[in-house]
Amino acid sequence: MTATSTPTRPLPPAATARRLTGLKPTGHLQLGNLLGAIRPLVADQYRTPTIGFLADLHALTVTHDPARVRELTLEQATMLLAAGIDPDRSMLYVQSQVPEHAELHYLLECATGYGEAHRMIQFKEKSATQRQVRLSLLTYPVLMAADILLHDAQEVPVGEDQGQHLELARTVAARFNARYGETFTIPRAVLPRVAHRIMDLADPAAKMGKSNAAGAGTIFLLDPPEIVRRKVLRAVTDSGSTVAYEPDTRPGVANLLEILAACVGGSPTELAAGFSSYGQLKNAAAEAVTALLRPIQLRYAGLARDPGYVRRVLADGAERARESGAQTVHRTKRALGLLV
Ligand code: ATP
């Protein structure tokens, strides 16, 4: 499909979509998002129905700038297409364009305890650093449960940071089914086989993230090659000199080996044997990442010239997501005693 055409080939029926991944428009997409979330989604779309959505409602749970959320949502959708999401195979849409997410969110709040939401580690961590905590930060895991249950997703690839939220979705779904009759498919968490946790190059103890403060240790997918190279060459390692894969004692080197392995294939341990210095490893990792990003950045540049096309893809995806979501909301309402 070219950047200027409208999606025409039929999607798999929305109701059979089974694997779901969401990205929050809170910053520019980074290498961890690509390796841990986007690439697995691209690979999965050829074997199972997949759903990718831009979780813009989740971006409102903390202080946000409306113009930036709007901009980042389109940027991220464009990047997902550039990275290989095929709208004929995957359902791709923006969360707020499918009101069934918010509708199911409320219905599920009626099956979730205050204590359950309050116990979430991420709520405790994020609320501790803010002066004015939004109520939506507390209920965010219930919206996440709605995202998952809306499309009967069976598999949800999540990073370790989302494990507790996924567990809450399972608990709420099971409780609802027991109390009101079989309504929801119980989802299962799956950890990506490789690269489930790319670490920050400047701080190998912290996960690389798109909203990390300075961004010095984050490789953004739109970083030009010279910036990627600079960030990789400056990556924090230990003071040793021989290259070995020892994640517990040498996390910085292990992270570079994992990034390299994710880009070129092979195992980090085997790859380590091919290098006699950190400098060599860094050069190879920089080269591998720029080679991985080059074609994606080229496609991105083409797609970014035609935002109308990207918007059409998203509108088409939202329409299909609404069809699928409306069935779930209908089922849920009936079970709860609504819709007399
Ligand atoms: P934020 O800093 O705003 O939380 P993020 O970069 O962590 O942003 P999310 O939108 O929270 O991105 O997550 C999107 C997807 O990317 C999730 O599936 C998440 O597990 C995955 N992901 C995020 N960071 C990494 C990482 N460093 N390594 C592997 N996967 C990651």
Ligand code: MG
């Ligand atoms: Mg995150």
